[in-house]
Each structure stands twice: as structure tokens, then as C-alpha cells.
Amino acid sequence: MGRRGRALALLALALAAAAMPARTATAQSAALGQSPTIWSALYRGTAGAAPAVLELTLQGSQASGRLLLDGRGVTLAAHGAVETSTTVNLTLEGPDGTVRGALRGSRSSAPNDDGRSFRGRLTLAGSSEPVTLQRVAQFVDLDVREGPIHVSLRYPSFAVGPLAALNPAIEPAARAGLIAFIDQGRSAQAAGDLFHGWERITTTRIEGLAGPFVSLRTQSYVYTGGAHGNTSYATHTWRLGGPAPRELRLSDLFRPNAAYLPRLVPLVLADLVAQNATWVVDGQISTLGQADLALFSLTPAGLAFTFPPYAMGPYVEGTFTVTVPYQRLLDLALPGGAIDAFAGATP
Numbered sequence: 001m002g003r004r005g006r007a008l009a010l011l012a013l014a015l016a017a018a019a020m021p022a023r024t025a026t027a028q029s030a031a032l033g034q035s036p037t038i039w040s041a042l043y044r045g046t047a048g049a050a051p052a053v054l055e056l057t058l059q060g061s062q063a064s065g066r067l068l069l070d071g072r073g074v075t076l077a078a079h080g081a082v083e084t085s086t087t088v089n090l091t092l093e094g095p096d097g098t099v100r101g102a103l104r105g106s107r108s109s110a111p112n113d114d115g116r117s118f119r120g121r122l123t124l125a126g127s128s129e130p131v132t133l134q135r136v137a138q139f140v141d142l143d144v145r146e147g148p149i150h151v152s153l154r155y156p157s158f159a160v161g162p163l164a165a166l167n168p169a170i171e172p173a174a175r176a177g178l179i180a181f182i183d184q185g186r187s188a189q190a191a192g193d194l195f196h197g198w199e200r201i202t203t204t205r206i207e208g209l210a211g212p213f214v215s216l217r218t219q220s221y222v223y224t225g226g227a228h229g230n231t232s233y234a235t236h237t238w239r240l241g242g243p244a245p246r247e248l249r250l251s252d253l254f255r256p257n258a259a260y261l262p263r264l265v266p267l268v269l270a271d272l273v274a275q276n277a278t279w280v281v282d283g284q285i286s287t288l289g290q291a292d293l294a295l296f297s298l299t300p301a302g303l304a305f306t307f308p309p310y311a312m313g314p315y316v317e318g319t320f321t322v323t324v325p326y327q328r329l330l331d332l333a334l335p336g337g338a339i340d341a342f343a344g345a346t347p
Contacts (some may be wrong), residue, residue, distance in 0.1 A: 040065075040139035041115055042156055042206060047122045048129035053209050054103075054118065056088070057139075062320075064089040067122075069102060070210045070300045070342060073325070076100055085109065092124070100124060103166075105131055134161040140171075142178065147199040149185035151178050155204040162240035165215065169236070169245065170204065170216075177202065181222075188224075199223045207297035207304065211246075211341035212240040215298040217306065231319060233306050235295045237338065250296055253303070253339050258332040264293065264324060268305055271322040277312035285312060298342050302326050 040057040043059040053068040056078075065078045065091075075257045080090040090103040105120015118133040137156040144151045155174045158164045181200045188194040200222050207215040225228030238245040254260040265288045272280040279285045307320040325332075327344035333339035 038141045042137040042167045043118050043133035044136045045133035047131045080137050152201040153178050165245050195225045195241050208299045213338040247259050254332050268322045297306045
């Protein structure tokens with residue numbers, strides 16, 4: 001079996017492990033003395049009368065994830081405990097780390113169901129409201145180790161309606177990247193050029209979901225020797241429906257001939273100055289073009305731009321994210337388009 005065949009075999013084993021039912025896989029992991037298996041899914045539905053998206057991850061007795069509340073303009077980090085095999089109790093925190101509320105609920109528990117639905121109560125800003133969600137995706141979590149080579153991969157696999165049409169755009173590329181990195185690592189090891197181990201950790205997650213529009217962001221950390229690794233990103237926003245999903249460019253969010261760059265650029269630069277992005281503060285970067293704003297996502301809070309390490313400052317400053325509230329863009333937005341959908345929180 002050649003190098004590529006061995007990499008494919010490793011991937012097949014990892015996929016088989018990822019496909020195990022949560023309870024069976026957790027029991028097997030415990031018996032082997034391993035860390036509990038990760039179970040992770042994406043839910044979509046309502047909190048009260050407003051749309052909501054829940055990313056939920058269970059590992060042993062721990063629960064974590066994110067709650068996206070479109071229309072309320074907020075994404076809340078979630079962490080807490082698995083109280084029973086089906087019930088979780090989550091504390092919700094805002095972007096600044098302050099506690100904003102709580103979510104307690106249960107996944108459906110039929111033997112052939114494994115959490116197809118989630119029902120509970122959301123406590124937020126002193127009020128309590130029902131949460132009713134349906135699972136729209138299961139996350140695939142792969143972890144492959146071969147000697148000094150380590151690859152970790154996470155991405156959503158959609159199973160419901162139009163969202164499932166995104167799978168051909170996500171899964172083949174994610175798996176091909178994993179195999180290619182293993183092959184490159186083996187070649188480097190054979191040549192005596194693999195020092196201190198190689199690592200690639202890639203995660204794709206939902207940034208926003210409103211009406212027929214969905215935004216995903218992929219973060220990849222890669223280390224192949226040297227003083228430190230590096231982090232890169234890819235973003236994709238689609239409009240679902242029709243014969244196939246249509247990926248949107250930044251210009252597709254706005255009316256034809258709308259002067260959106262003159263609106264966006266000063267807002268983004270001012271935010272980067274407020275975040276002390278060195279190359280913006282010292283004037284090395286004083287304007288932005290389409291390429292600089294290529295990494296965009298539609299989120300509950302607004303139109304978000306990602307700037308990876310070395311884009312706006314030295315590596316030590318890390319990644320910068322700037323979010324422009326939709327209200328600053330509505331007069332330029334394409335009527336009935338993505339910005340309208342997120343600003344109005346279309347279910």
C-alpha cells in the first residue's frame with residue numbers, strides 16, 4: 001500500500017470512529033482509557049418568537065457551544081454540564097466574557113434518533129422563553145496521528161433540506177486537505193526535514209444563518225517547524241435554493257453601483273485603530289481594497305471581516321475581527337438580500 005493509500009486508510013478509520021453513536025463511542029473510549037468521544041451538532045429553530053441557532057458539543061460530562069441569536073445581534077458562548085444522557089445546563093457569556101443568561105434543555109432520546117431535536121428554556125435579560133430546535137447538521141470530528149504528524153479536522157455535515165446541498169462544497173475539500181498534509185509530512189520525514197512534529201488543526205463553523213443565507217468560516221492552524229505556526233482563514237457565504245447554492249461575493253450584498261467601499265473602509269480602519277492594529281495605527285496601512293476585505297462573514301451582530309496574523313500587524317498581535325453593524329449599511333444593501341435577511345432576522 002502506497003503513502004496515499006495509507007493516508008486514505010487512516011481517514012477511513014477516523015470517519016468510522018466519528019460515525020459511532022455517541023453513547024457507544026463514549027463507552028468504548030472509557031473502556032480503552034481514552035478521552036470521551038466528542039458529539040457535536042448544529043440546531044436551528046426559535047427562542048421565543050425569534051430565530052435561533054445552537055452549536056452544541058458534548059464530551060463526557062462537559063457541554064459547550066454557541067448560541068446565535070439573529071435579530072438580537074448577539075452570539076453567546078455556551079459552557080456547562082451534561083446533567084443526564086439527554087439534558088444539558090449551559091451558562092451563556094457575551095463577547096466580553098460577562099454572563100448574559102442560561103440555557104437548559106434536553107435532546108430527544110429515541111434509540112434511532114440521537115438528538116434530532118432540542119427543547120428547553122432560555123433565560124436572558126431577566127426573561128424566560130421556550131426554545132424549540134431541530135438538528136440541521138452533525139459535526140464530523142477527525143483526529144489522525146501518525147508518529148510526529150498530527151491532523152485534526154472539524155466540519156459540519158448537513159442533513160436537512162437545502163442546507164445539504166452545501167456538503168459537496170465542504171466535505172471533499174476538507175478531507176483532501178487532511179490527506180495532502182499527511183502525505184507532505186511523510187515526504188518531509190523521509191527526506192529528514194521533519195523537525196519537532198507537524199500539526200494541522202482545521203475547524204469550519206457556522207458564523208450566521210438567516211433565511212436562505214448561510215455564512216461559514218474555516219480556521220486553520222499549521223505548524224511545520226520554526227519558531228511558531230501560523231493561522232489562516234477562509235470564509236464562504238451562500239444563498240441556498242435553486243439548482244445549486246450560489247456563493248456570494250462582497251459586492252453581491254449591495255445594490256448595483258452602490259458605493260459600499262467608501263462606507264466600509266473608514267469604519268473598518270477606525271475599528272482597527274481602536275484595537276491597536278500596529279500597521280494601521282502607524283499609517284503603514286491607510287486604505288483597504290476588495291482583496292483586504294475578502295474574508296467576510298454575515299453574523300448576528302453585523303458584517304464581520306477577518307484579518308489573519310501579519311495582515312494588520314505583527315504576528316504577536318494575532319487575528320483581528322471587525323464587525324460593522326447592519327444598520328450602518330441598510331441604505332446600500334441589496335433589497336431582499338443577505339443584509340436585509342440578517343438585519344431583519346428572517347427565520
